[in-house]
Amino acid sequence: xxxxxxxxxxxxxxxxxxxxxxxxxxxxxxxxxxxxxxxxxxxxxxxxxxxxxxxxxxxxxxxxxxxxxxxxxxxxxxxxxxxxxxxxxxxxxxxxxxxxxxxxxxxxxxxxxxxxxxxxxxxxxxxxxxxxxxxxxxxxxxxxxxxxxxxxxxxxxxxxxxxxxxxxxxxxxxxxxxxxxxxxxxxxxxxxxxxxxxxxxxxxxxxxxxxxxxxxxxxxxxxxxxxxxxxxxxxxxxxxxxxxxxxxxxxxxxxxxxxxxxxxxxxxxxxxxxxxxxxxxxxxxxxxxxxxxxxxxxxxxxxxxxxxxxxxxxxxxxxxxxxxxxxxxxxxxxxxxxxxxxxxxxxxxxxxxxxxxxxxxxxxxxxxxxxxxxxxxxxxxxxxxxxxxxxxxxxxxxxxxxxxxxxxxxxxxxxxxxxxxxxxxxxxxxxxxxxxxxxxxxxxxxxxxxxxxxxxxxxxxxxxxxxxxxxxxxxxxxxxxxxxxxxxxxxxxxxxxxxxxxxxxxxxxxxxxxxxxxxxxxxxxxxxxxxxxxxxxxxxxxxxxxxxxxxxxxxxxxxxxxxxxxxxxxxxxxxxxxxxxxxxxxxxxxxxxxxxxxxxxxxxxxxxxxxxxxxxxxxxxxxxxxxxxxxxxx
Amino acid sequence: xxxxxxxxxxxxxxxxxxxxxxxxxxxxxxxxxxxxxxxxxxxxxxxxxxxxxxxxxxxxxxxxxxxxxxxxxxxxxxxxxxxxxxxxxxxxxxxxxxxxxxxxxxxxxxxxxxxxxxxxxxxxxxxxxxxxxxxxxxxxxxxxxxxxxxxxxxxxxxxxxxxxxxxxxxxxxxxxxxxxxxxxxxxxxxxxxxxxxxxxxxxxxxxxxxxxxxxxxx
Numbered sequence: 001x002x003x004x005x006x007x008x009x010x011x012x013x014x015x016x017x018x019x020x021x022x023x024x025x026x027x028x029x030x031x032x033x034x035x036x037x038x039x040x041x042x043x044x045x046x047x048x049x050x051x052x053x054x055x056x057x058x059x060x061x062x063x064x065x066x067x068x069x070x071x072x073x074x075x076x077x078x079x080x081x082x083x084x085x086x087x088x089x090x091x092x093x094x095x096x097x098x099x100x101x102x103x104x105x106x107x108x109x110x111x112x113x114x115x116x117x118x119x120x121x122x123x124x125x126x127x128x129x130x131x132x133x134x135x136x137x138x139x140x141x142x143x144x145x146x147x148x149x150x151x152x153x154x155x156x157x158x159x160x161x162x163x164x165x166x167x168x169x170x171x172x173x174x175x176x177x178x179x180x181x182x183x184x185x186x187x188x189x190x191x192x193x194x195x196x197x198x199x200x201x202x203x204x205x206x207x208x209x210x211x212x213x214x215x216x217x218x219x220x221x222x223x224x225x226x227x228x229x230x231x232x233x234x235x236x237x238x239x240x241x242x243x244x245x246x247x248x249x250x251x252x253x254x255x256x257x258x259x260x261x262x263x264x265x266x267x268x269x270x271x272x273x274x275x276x277x278x279x280x281x282x283x284x285x286x287x288x289x290x291x292x293x294x295x296x297x298x299x300x301x302x303x304x305x306x307x308x309x310x311x312x313x314x315x316x317x318x319x320x321x322x323x324x325x326x327x328x329x330x331x332x333x334x335x336x337x338x339x340x341x342x343x344x345x346x347x348x349x350x351x352x353x354x355x356x357x358x359x360x361x362x363x364x365x366x367x368x369x370x371x372x373x374x375x376x377x378x379x380x381x382x383x384x385x386x387x388x389x390x391x392x393x394x395x396x397x398x399x400x401x402x403x404x405x406x407x408x409x410x411x412x413x414x415x416x417x418x419x420x421x422x423x424x425x426x427x428x429x430x431x432x433x434x435x436x437x438x439x440x441x442x443x444x445x446x447x448x449x450x451x452x453x454x455x456x457x458x459x460x461x462x463x464x465x466x467x468x469x470x471x472x473x474x475x476x477x478x479x480x481x482x483x484x485x486x487x488x489x490x491x492x493x494x495x496x497x498x499x500x501x502x503x504x505x506x507x508x509x510x511x512x513x514x515x516x517x518x519x520x521x522x523x524x525x526x527x528x529x530x531x532x533x534x535x536x537x538x539x540x541x542x543x544x545x546x547x548x549x550x551x552x553x554x555x556x557x558x559x560x561x562x563x564x565x566x567x568x569x570x571x572x573x574x575x576x577x578x579x580x581x582x583x584x585x586x587x588x589x590x591x592x593x594x595x596x597x598x599x600x601x602x603x604x605x606x607x608x609x610x611x612x613x614x615x616x617x618x619x620x621x622x623x624x625x626x627x628x629x630x631x632x633x634x
Numbered sequence: 635x636x637x638x639x640x641x642x643x644x645x646x647x648x649x650x651x652x653x654x655x656x657x658x659x660x661x662x663x664x665x666x667x668x669x670x671x672x673x674x675x676x677x678x679x680x681x682x683x684x685x686x687x688x689x690x691x692x693x694x695x696x697x698x699x700x701x702x703x704x705x706x707x708x709x710x711x712x713x714x715x716x717x718x719x720x721x722x723x724x725x726x727x728x729x730x731x732x733x734x735x736x737x738x739x740x741x742x743x744x745x746x747x748x749x750x751x752x753x754x755x756x757x758x759x760x761x762x763x764x765x766x767x768x769x770x771x772x773x774x775x776x777x778x779x780x781x782x783x784x785x786x787x788x789x790x791x792x793x794x795x796x797x798x799x800x801x802x803x804x805x806x807x808x809x810x811x812x813x814x815x816x817x818x819x820x821x822x823x824x825x826x827x828x829x830x831x832x833x834x835x836x837x838x839x840x841x842x843x844x845x846x847x848x849x850x851x852x
Contacts, residue, residue: 140782140789198786205793212800341669348716350673457804 046431059395083534092289098442112601117283121439149174168572207226240322249325283433283510700743
């Protein structure tokens with residue numbers, strides 16, 4: 001007994017198996033194709049593996065019990081990630097259309113799912129490319145020694161370091177002041193920062209030239225952008241392991257704390273990470289898969305790409321934490337050194353009194369006398385704990401632009417490591433952007449908003465130009481806050497809604513029976529009971545649970561954002577202030593609008609069908625070629 | 635015996651005077667602190683009387699450079715030496731050995747010759763500290779053009795050239811294809827017309843069964 005909702009006219013909207021065989025043999029059509037399997041795999045790997053693998057996974061791993069986090073992560077990869085990936089690949093390969101085309105073909109009421117995917121791809125692409133613009137800014141600034149974020153600049157009188165920099169750190173100052181020139185609140189607009197505009201222009205231009213002819217050009221670009229990150233990560237791993245303290249970092253990352261497994265938040269974060277890290281529901285994967293030959297083994301592809309994605313996350317986390325371990329050890333040594341200096345100066349002791357490791361002993365000796373302990377109390381020594389330094393876990397842009405850049409300044413030949421690191425981030429981000437652009441351009445073509453003979457170069461150019469113009473908002477002094485807003489809301493809730501709709505559409509509107517037969521036709525065997533259970537029950541349930549929890553926590557909590565305020569009390573700790581009320585409108589647009597497209601388009605199609613029955617899509621032509629099947633005997 | 639006593643008294647007076655001149659927290663003195671191990675690690679030298687002599691000579695040199703008067707090693711008095719290697723010093727005037735040179739003058743002299751004093755001891759501003767005299771900060775020389783603009787220019791130039799190239803080849807390709815399609819169309823028409831005329835000369839050529847796919851665009 002399989003539950004399938006009635007879906008009349010499905011056979012007329014999709015090519016039959018015989019049509020597919022014919023199209024395959026004749027290689028007919030203007031649909032682009034992959035040059036070889038490697039291009040396809042590298043493009044998908046590049047799309048899935050992005051900045052999140054580097055800076056989100058390592059943070060989650062460290063904050064949710066280290067090695068123990070692998071358990072929920074790997075379980076959810078198998079239960080949620082691979083089935084969803086397989087579904088998108090299979091449906092794209094079968095229906096041979098982009099996201100709008102696929103969902104419209106399954107049911108005209110579902111065009112909204114494709115439009116929602118396109119909107120999310122557009123919004124996410126805008127802010128993602130801004131992060132790439134920041135990466136480019138740091139990359140441009142890496143070609144000098146010493147690196148500009150290694151020292152504080154002097155103030156105008158040349159008497160002292162700039163106060164903002166002195167109170168925080170050179171890397172913080174370079175990021176918040178010289179790069180972002182960040183304002184105090186999201187409302188403080190100002191002029192656009194011209195240097196960020198230049199970097200944005202560079203980022204969009206590079207993206208344009210790589211995507212200019214669709215997969216014809218991106219297929220060549222991914223040979224570099226998808227492989228270079230792995231090379232750089234390996235180099236960093238080797239370099240990292242030779243630095244002092246790196247092994248402490250790796251040990252800290254992977255030390256399991258099995259108590260975290262009981263915490264539901266661990267499982268939710270793992271589920272969300274798996275979902276977002278696979279770049280599902282953007283529409284790009286469906287598009288990429290539709291350019292495959294009809295008998296391509298999409299099951300194998302899904303498993304391979306999932307394994308590569310998971311492995312990359314773990315590998316990147318190892319590299320990041322080896323460098324963080326080095327940085328924490330340096331900070332610990334500096335903290336101890338400062339304390340030792342204070343003690344030496346206060347008691348006028350000989351420098352040789354403190355050797356490696358006898359700090360506590362000597363401190364105790366000094367503390368044993370009454371006068372000594374009084375003096376020590378007056379000194380206000382800071383407690384130096386390596387674990388505290390290691391668990392200053394940072395994620396997101398903070399990890400890349402503050403923590404890691406600081407660690408790089410402590411390594412010899414810093415400019416080289418800086419250049420390598422930012423090239424790696426650039427490649428990771430760019431290959432993800434290819435999928436985003438694909439997820440915007442192909443639906444635009446399917447929706448026929450532009451005239452049909454409009455060349456792809458022009459369409460891609462228009463998309464890049466419009467995105468660049470809107471992304472200028474991120475070049476304002478408040479740009480960082482806008483970006484955080486987009487990141488929290490545009491790239492989270494809508495995707496969960498779209499993914500849930502995708503799975504229910506395929507399982508219950510398209511029909512699991514039909515889907516099984518399609519897969520049997522494409523790869524030679526029906527999907528086994530694991531895939532069936534996953535697509536019909538397990539994966540939608542997981543996505544629904546994550547969505548409900550996300551929604552509930554966001555709605556219940558007061559929405560705040562972290563600001564850099566030199567005048568705040570706890571400077572340089574970021575100050576959390578609530579959003580102004582007009583921002584809630586924007587939050588609703590970002591988070592709700594893509595999801596609302598789904599019912600909106602469904603109602604629109606319903607309205608069209610009920611009221612204007614004459615304009616149904618199927619055109620009845622009275623021609624001989626339509627009535628008589630000309631190709632039956634070939 | 636009678637000659638010795640006044641001599642001893644004189645010595646006592648002088649030394650007590652000297653002791654009074656140089657004392658910790660003296661109003662016209664400065665505390666100096668050296669961090670030899672921090673600066674030089676394994677190559678650190680031992681601080682002994684010879685090194686102290688060098689310091690006093692360097693200070694005398696600094697005072698001479700700043701003041702012009704003939705300061706001598708004996709004009710620099712040192713006291714309160716600690717194992718940290720820190721001590722207090724005062725500078726007496728070469729004209730009157732019981733008169734101390736003003737604090738400000740000493741500071742000026744030290745500031746002027748700080749580099750020379752540092753180099754004499756292979757130390758830096760941070761490891762040879764004069765407490766109360768902050769080190770002068772070195773203003774970094776701004777480069778002629780910010781280096782990042784150069785890299786930006788290179789990258790944008792390459793990308794721009796690439797875009798022009800790709801768009802140019804697309805335009806040329808589409809022009810070439812249009813020409814081919816036009817000439818192909820004309821050839822095809824002539825062929826079918828010839829066939830039609832040959833097969834049935836007195837009937838109208840029936841187009842309904844011919845393969846129109848090549849000519850019409852789907």
